[in-house]
Amino acid sequence: MNAFFLSLAVILCGGVLPLFIHRQFNMMKAACFALVAAGCALGLFDTLSALLHPGVAATVSWPWLHIFALSFKMDSISAFFLIPIFLISPLAILYSLHYMEKPEHSLRTATNYFFNAVLIVSMALVACADNIPTFALAWEIMSVSSYFLVVYDFQDKDTRKAGYLYFIFAQGGAMFLFAAFAVIYRYTGNFAFIDLATLPETAKLIVFILAFIGFGSKAGIFPLHIWLPYAHPAAPSHISAVMSGVMIKMGIYGIVRIYELLGTPSLLFSQIVLVAGMITGVLGVVYALGKQDVKKLLAYSSVENIGIILIGLGIGMTGVATNTAAMAFCGFAGAFMHVFNHSIFKSLLFMGAGAILHKTKIRSIEQLGGLIKRMPITGRSFLVGSLAISGLPPFSGFIGEFLIYYGSFQGLHLTRASFILTAMAIVSLAVIGGLATACFTKVVGLAFLGEPRSAGAAQATEAGFTMQLTMVSLACACLLIGVLPAPFVRLAFKGIGDLQLVGGYAPDTFIEVLDNISKAAGLFLLLVLAISALRTLLSHAVYRHLLCRFHG
Amino acid sequence: MESIVSFCFALLAAPLLAAVIMKVKAYVAGKQGPPLFIKYYTLAKLFRKGSVYSNSTSFVFKLGPVISCCSAIMVLLFFPFAGVAPVFSFHGDVIILFYLLGLGRFFTILAALDTASPFEGMGAAREAYFSTLAEATIFVVLALFFRLTGSLSFAGYFTGTAVINLWNPPAGSLLLLVVVAMFMVLLTENSRVPVDDPATHLELTMIHEVMILDHSGPDLALIELGAYLKLFFYSAFITRLLYPFQLENVYQNGIIFYGIVCLIYVAVGITESIMARYRMHLVPKFILTSFALVFFATILTMEIVR
Numbered sequence: 001m002n003a004f005f006l007s008l009a010v011i012l013c014g015g016v017l018p019l020f021i022h023r024q025f026n027m028m029k030a031a032c033f034a035l036v037a038a039g040c041a042l043g044l045f046d047t048l049s050a051l052l053h054p055g056v057a058a059t060v061s062w063p064w065l066h067i068f069a070l071s072f073k074m075d076s077i078s079a080f081f082l083i084p085i086f087l088i089s090p091l092a093i094l095y096s097l098h099y100m101e102k103p104e105h106s107l108r109t110a111t112n113y114f115f116n117a118v119l120i121v122s123m124a125l126v127a128c129a130d131n132i133p134t135f136a137l138a139w140e141i142m143s144v145s146s147y148f149l150v151v152y153d154f155q156d157k158d159t160r161k162a163g164y165l166y167f168i169f170a171q172g173g174a175m176f177l178f179a180a181f182a183v184i185y186r187y188t189g190n191f192a193f194i195d196l197a198t199l200p201e202t203a204k205l206i207v208f209i210l211a212f213i214g215f216g217s218k219a220g221i222f223p224l225h226i227w228l229p230y231a232h233p234a235a236p237s238h239i240s241a242v243m244s245g246v247m248i249k250m251g252i253y254g255i256v257r258i259y260e261l262l263g264t265p266s267l268l269f270s271q272i273v274l275v276a277g278m279i280t281g282v283l284g285v286v287y288a289l290g291k292q293d294v295k296k297l298l299a300y301s302s303v304e305n306i307g308i309i310l311i312g313l314g315i316g317m318t319g320v321a322t323n324t325a326a327m328a329f330c331g332f333a334g335a336f337m338h339v340f341n342h343s344i345f346k347s348l349l350f351m352g353a354g355a356i357l358h359k360t361k362i363r364s365i366e367q368l369g370g371l372i373k374r375m376p377i378t379g380r381s382f383l384v385g386s387l388a389i390s391g392l393p394p395f396s397g398f399i400g401e402f403l404i405y406y407g408s409f410q411g412l413h414l415t416r417a418s419f420i421l422t423a424m425a426i427v428s429l430a431v432i433g434g435l436a437t438a439c440f441t442k443v444v445g446l447a448f449l450g451e452p453r454s455a456g457a458a459q460a461t462e463a464g465f466t467m468q469l470t471m472v473s474l475a476c477a478c479l480l481i482g483v484l485p486a487p488f489v490r491l492a493f494k495g496i497g498d499l500q501l502v503g504g505y506a507p508d509t510f511i512e513v514l515d516n517i518s519k520a521a522g523l524f525l526l527l528v529l530a531i532s533a534l535r536t537l538l539s540h541a542v543y544r545h546l547l548c549r550f551h552g
Numbered sequence: 553m554e555s556i557v558s559f560c561f562a563l564l565a566a567p568l569l570a571a572v573i574m575k576v577k578a579y580v581a582g583k584q585g586p587p588l589f590i591k592y593y594t595l596a597k598l599f600r601k602g603s604v605y606s607n608s609t610s611f612v613f614k615l616g617p618v619i620s621c622c623s624a625i626m627v628l629l630f631f632p633f634a635g636v637a638p639v640f641s642f643h644g645d646v647i648i649l650f651y652l653l654g655l656g657r658f659f660t661i662l663a664a665l666d667t668a669s670p671f672e673g674m675g676a677a678r679e680a681y682f683s684t685l686a687e688a689t690i691f692v693v694l695a696l697f698f699r700l701t702g703s704l705s706f707a708g709y710f711t712g713t714a715v716i717n718l719w720n721p722p723a724g725s726l727l728l729l730v731v732v733a734m735f736m737v738l739l740t741e742n743s744r745v746p747v748d749d750p751a752t753h754l755e756l757t758m759i760h761e762v763m764i765l766d767h768s769g770p771d772l773a774l775i776e777l778g779a780y781l782k783l784f785f786y787s788a789f790i791t792r793l794l795y796p797f798q799l800e801n802v803y804q805n806g807i808i809f810y811g812i813v814c815l816i817y818v819a820v821g822i823t824e825s826i827m828a829r830y831r832m833h834l835v836p837k838f839i840l841t842s843f844a845l846v847f848f849a850t851i852l853t854m855e856i857v858r
Contacts, residue, residue: 445665
């Protein structure tokens with residue numbers, strides 16, 4: 001794990017350096033980006049090699065304050081959740097190079113970069129923490145640093161209020177986590193995570209529910225989602241991208257981790273998660289439909305996607321509890337895949353929203369319109385992101401949802417409550433998909449298409465170069481994962497390797513299905529190209545014909 | 553080879569069958585009606601024209617018709633007509649196909665919003681709402697079929713050994729509910745009476761028609777073709793439910809299959825003739841009724857399928 005800690009040190013340097021050289025505004029940004037990108041590249045390399053060559057999970061432990069130990073462990077679950085952290089964070093900083101362009105606020109910008117680096121490091125530490133004090137410490141640093149990122153624009157009253165709300169929810173959630181840790185300590189008498197499996201059944205249930213509430217307030221599970229639609233619009237857009245794309249996934253990571261540590265496949269856990277997922281998903285998208293503020297809408301859509309991920313986890317847990325191997329594999333892999341995909345397309349969408357806000361200063365989509373002609377690159381990337389988040393093939397969002405559907409269908413032979421819940425999960429996924437389509441056609445249609453409905457929208461210009469570059473690369477990733485999903489799903493299968501699932505399911509049978517999906521996606525793209533080509537040829541022929549008739 | 557011929561035949565037959573509805577409606581109204589080949593003439597006429605684009609539109613407006621037509625063609629490529637194996641098929645294809653239809657809808661809605669016309673926006677909102685409800689019904693049907701056959705592809709439902717069979721008690725009796733529900737979904741997804749009136753004259757009351765008002769020439773032709781193919785797909789789906797049998801002779805199969813498809817088109821025509829369209833607020837109830845029917849059928853399988 002030495003490379004991992006080295007990468008974190010480099011990232012932290014990238015955060016500290018701007019504080020000293022903030023007077024050279026452009027140099028500060030470039031230096032920060034270079035260091036963070038180098039650190040993240042190193043971290044990503046280390047993580048991927050840990051994921052692709054699974055062996056004994058690497059562990060490190062240092063004594064701290066004489067009574068505690070700081071111990072870290074990188075198993076496949078940690079490694080998988082580290083990928084979005086190391087992938088999205090440097091892109092967000094690249095985006096910010098053109099987004100943060102107020103040299104008169106150089107110290108404030110430098111502070112923002114500092115806390116951004118602290119957030120990246122603390123998220124990485126959360127994903128690797130291996131005992132209670134380490135986890136609690138990393139979790140708190142993560143919450144506090146993201147609080148400072150949210151209140152970047154502290155002179156604005158609404159921003160301060162949003163930051164306050166976020167702080168309450170972060171600390172309230174942490175309170176539930178500490179309660180869960182207290183229950184654990186009461187039974188095990190030490191701080192190690194490994195002993196959680198020895199708890200008695202009732203204690204396990206209490207720990208799981210407390211932790212679920214605590215992690216849920218970070219992830220944005222309904223009704224603990226209230227801070228999201230305030231904090232995301234208040235934060236600068238590249239921060240919203242990281243918070244919504246990556247940080248709230250730490251809540252999901254916590255739920256997966258506590259489930260893995262408790263090690264009991266009880267059906268009750270899966271039912272709690274599944275029901276919470278269905279409620280969160282459907283209500284999230286329903287609330288999103290009613291919002292006019294682009295960033296508020298995206299925040300609610302994050303709630304919806306957390307719901308989809310929870311449905312995936314719930315399906316996987318049901319599979320484990322009922323000994324259905326295919327269901328367990330596809331449910332968990334689908335949830336992991338959706339974590340990865342959502343980090344990509346949600347940060348893309350937040351960056352698109354940021355570009356609109358930056359150029360037009362308008363938040364309400366009702367006053368926008370016609371932007372695709374004035375911001376062609378932003379508009380096209382945003383369109384791709386919307387297609388991906390609506391879960392439509394051939395884009396990345398479909399792959400995660402397909403895995404979850406596939407897992408749910410495998411659970412249809414179950415009986416009683418499990419069967420009803422599985423069928424309900426399929427229906428909720430279908431409804432969520434349909435409503436997400438409605439929601440994002442509204443955003444794209446009103447903001448980017450048609451005619452501008454305000455002076456700000458009419459005078460918009462294309463976003464800066466690094467902003468375009470980031471959005472285009474994320475959009476390409478959405479299409480790539482949608483057309484060639486197999487290597488990415490393999491990664492998700494590796495990621496769930498250290499969860500104790502039911503044996504007897506060969507992921508290769510599923511990879512075959514994925515190959516067919518990429519063939520179908522390719523076939524569809526070919527068909528679209530062919531029909532468009534025919535359409536163009538035809539209109540040329542008709543045009544020439546009409547021209548001849550007109551002159552003749 | 554047989555599959556490709558069957559697919560091409562379906563492509564060619566779809567416009568003819570769409571004219572059957574018009575003919576039936578005309579007959580019930582005591583008129584002679586247009587010739588049976590009217591839809592081919594319409595397509596040929598539209599393809600020979602040029603397109604007109606308003607200054608408000610962007611590339612999305614031109615992409616909409618192409619994608620909605622392609623998604624309908626894709627579905628037909630995976631569907632086994634008359635028991636002939638489809639051109640392509642794999643386990644799980646139904647999910648991607650219904651989502652591709654969703655993609656077609658996504659672009660139709662965007663193309664409508666691209667015209668900057670408030671009428672089209674209204675139609676788009678209705679279409680998005682109603683088709684979401686219909687999607688729920690469709691996925692419950694898929695869940696029910698998976699429970700009955702353990703398969704996730706059209707080829708698995710309608711060909712092979714574990715075929716969906718209406719005439720096979722006791723599970724078959726549940727399929728009666730599915731047939732009724734799928735007929736309701738057919739009416740919804742293809743904008744027929746009582747959900748939407750394809751022949752209405754006022755933009756305020758339209759759903760699908762208002763979304764394509766600004767399309768012209770080949771663009772409109774592609775949209776129309778896509779609509780015929782989609783209608784044909786849903787009718788073929790119900791046909792295979794009603795008549796799951798397989799004869800030795802390919803031609804006999806084909807004749808019976810297309811005969812029943814024709815009957816379904818006639819049923820659509822009769823429905824349109826004897827019913828008025830619902831007021832807007834009754835439409836969701838209509839679609840949710842189909843959902844209730846299939847969900848009920850799915851719950852009943854808990855006792856029947858062990």
